[in-house]
Amino acid sequence: MYKAVIIGGSAGSFQVITRILNSLPPTFPLPVLLSLHRLKHVRSGFVEALSIKSSIPVIEPYDKDQIKPGKAYLAPANYHMFIELGNRIALSTEEPVNHSRPSIDLSFSTAAQVYREKLIGIILSGANKDGAYGLKKIKDFGGLTIVQDPEECQVKTMTEASLKLSKVDHVLSTQEIIRFLQNLKQ
């Protein structure tokens, strides 16, 4: 019933993302969109690091790439990553939002408009409030929202801001997020 999973994270989220990607079945039925804060001037290395342990391919998309199930799409350094009508990636070099490019708010809110109630949004550990507004947008469009348990986060600013801004469906530990994703059927 869902069409995509989108995950946002910043400081302290790398290990969590790695564990999630490692635990997904190779036949995971949905695309996984990753909007993660990263060093803007370092273009290579991140996608390789995530790929090492991932059970699904991790791609740094080119503009207008078609989004396909069973693949993870990592927002490239120094670009915003939007989801465009027609299930495509659209990149942008517009000004940073919340001091961030990629901005999680922008990835999440554009995905919410395209996938509406068929989207799962997950906010992980992070040190600013980027993502809270985007998660609210997913909720507003009827999607399912999950926040990593702040008690478990290395930095809990982002998850706490998300919990404050909207009524989140689930607060889960990394292990519970993994189990939830493993149980998803198309």
Next chain:
Amino acid sequence: MIIRYDIGIVETRNIIKTIFDTYGYDFRDYALTSFKRRLEDVITENGLRDADGLIYRLQNNKDFFDSFLKEITPETTEMFRDPSLWRTLRDDILLDIVKSSTNKPKIWIANFDSGEELYSLHIILKELHLLESVQVYLSYMSESVKKKVLSGRIDQKQTEVNEANYERTNGQHKFGEYFTSSPMGTFFDTSLLSGVTFTKQDTFFTNPPGGIKLLLFRNQTIYYNQSHQDKALGNLHDSLVAGGFLALGTRETLDNTNINHKFTVVNDPDKIYKKKTG
């Protein structure tokens, strides 16, 4: 929290139609998500209430349209974005195109730059002592963007990023030498820009300068859909001489365009292409 005015897709299309009918500028095949977002910014920042408010203003105020064009065009936001591209231009391409030309070779920054690409190029040209040896063109749509670019004003908040990028290009000078700062702001040394020719363009670049040896068109096709991309890139291709260079943004590619077969890849990470002969 951000309070934004949200417009729907039908309203977005109505605004685009108004612009086309009133002014002839064609945004019909711009990528919808970012264009809609920028329309929402224009509505919010100008206190226009809603899509109808914007349509009314567009139809009845020609001066507003020029500032609308400025606001609808994303700013370049940083100088020397992707330092490796600028290193390649300096070390491998610029001297080469000057040496291989009998007249002043033409360089065209075709994307709608807010100044950062132009200033970066001129710092590199200055350090190569080539300012007098090339002819630089810059596209513009909005008169107020042109004015802003000529003023040399840069966003002070970006100085740190700009300087760090410059240092990554292994620039030969102190970055600050190219600027003056005062309570009025930070300004690029515009005496370096005296040879620049501004060329007014529509969204398809239907009136290109021609005979271009190096064309910078970075992070512009990301705002287009396929059909707009093919048409604009077709015109840009025609403006390049055989053997001329085209640079796109690092996550843009010619792979899915109908002119891909007319170019070879010179540098894949920095997306530099060379136009084939014939």
